[in-house]
Amino acid sequence: MKLICIHKDLAQLTFLGISNCYLVRERDGFTLVDCTISGQAENIIQAARELGGSIRRILLTHAHVDHIGSLDQLHALLGTVDVAISQREAPFLHRDLSLHPNEPQQKVKGGFPGAKTHPTHTLTEGELFGSLRCIATPGHTPGHFSFLDERDGTLFAGDALTSIGGLHRVTAPAWYFPFPKMATWDFALADASARHLLGYKPKSIATGHGRFITNGTEELSRILG
Numbered sequence: 001m002k003l004i005c006i007h008k009d010l011a012q013l014t015f016l017g018i019s020n021c022y023l024v025r026e027r028d029g030f031t032l033v034d035c036t037i038s039g040q041a042e043n044i045i046q047a048a049r050e051l052g053g054s055i056r057r058i059l060l061t062h063a064h065v066d067h068i069g070s071l072d073q074l075h076a077l078l079g080t081v082d083v084a085i086s087q088r089e090a091p092f093l094h095r096d097l098s099l100h101p102n103e104p105q106q107k108v109k110g111g112f113p114g115a116k117t118h119p120t121h122t123l124t125e126g127e128l129f130g131s132l133r134c135i136a137t138p139g140h141t142p143g144h145f146s147f148l149d150e151r152d153g154t155l156f157a158g159d160a161l162t163s164i165g166g167l168h169r170v171t172a173p174a175w176y177f178p179f180p181k182m183a184t185w186d187f188a189l190a191d192a193s194a195r196h197l198l199g200y201k202p203k204s205i206a207t208g209h210g211r212f213i214t215n216g217t218e219e220l221s222r223i224l225g
C-alpha cells in the first residue's frame with residue numbers, strides 16, 4: 001500500500017499500484033471512499049490510525065470488485081460504521097444484476113462479487129453525506145455515484161473518470177490501462193456523466209485508478225473537448 005497525504009484532511013491509499021481509496025477527515029473521524037481490493041482492511045484501518053482518526057463512514061462509488069473488496073472485512077473489524085451506496089447500485093452489492101425497464105438493456109460488465117454487508121443508508125442524487133455532495137454518474141455501472149467535498153472542491157469520481165497516464169474519460173482511457181473501459185456498461189451514459197461533472201467545477205479530482213488531479217476543472221474541460 002502506498003499512502004499519499006494530499007493535504008491534512010485527505011489521503012489517497014493505493015494498492016497494487018492501481019487501485020485507490022481515500023480517507024476524508026470529518027469532525028468525528030474519517031469517511032472512507034471505496035474499499036479497494038480484498039485483504040486490505042487492516043492496512044486501511046492502520047493508515048487511518050496513523051493519520052490520527054478512526055473510520056466512521058464507508059461511502060461506495062459502485063459495487064465492482066476492486067471498490068468493495070475489503071468491505072466485509074472492514075465492517076467486521078470496525079463494528080458500528082455507516083455504509084452507504086446509491087439506491088440504484090445497492091442491488092449490485094448483493095449480486096442482483098437485473099436492469100430496470102427504462103435503462104439500456106445490455107448486460108452490466110466487470111466483477112460484482114457481492115458483499116455480506118448491508119448498507120445502513122442508500123443515497124439519492126443531491127444529498128449531503130457528511131461533507132460530501134452525492135452526484136449520480138451512471139454509465140460505468142447503472143448506479144455509479146461520484147462525491148464532491150464542498151469544503152475543498154475535491155471530486156471523488158470513482159470510475160466515472162480515470163487518471164492513469166493523466167485524466168481520461170472512462171470510455172477513452174490510456175491505451176495501456178483499458179480495464180475500467182472494459183468494465184463499463186453504457187458508454188453514452190458514461191460520457192454524459194463526465195460532462196455533468198464539469199458543471200460542478202471541481203478544483204481537484206480523485207479517481208478510482210490513477211494519480212490525484214490538481215487542476216480539476218481545466219483537465220476535465222480538456223478531455224471533454
Ligand SMILES: [Zn+2]
Pocket residue numbers: 062064067110140159180183
Ligand atoms: Zn468499476
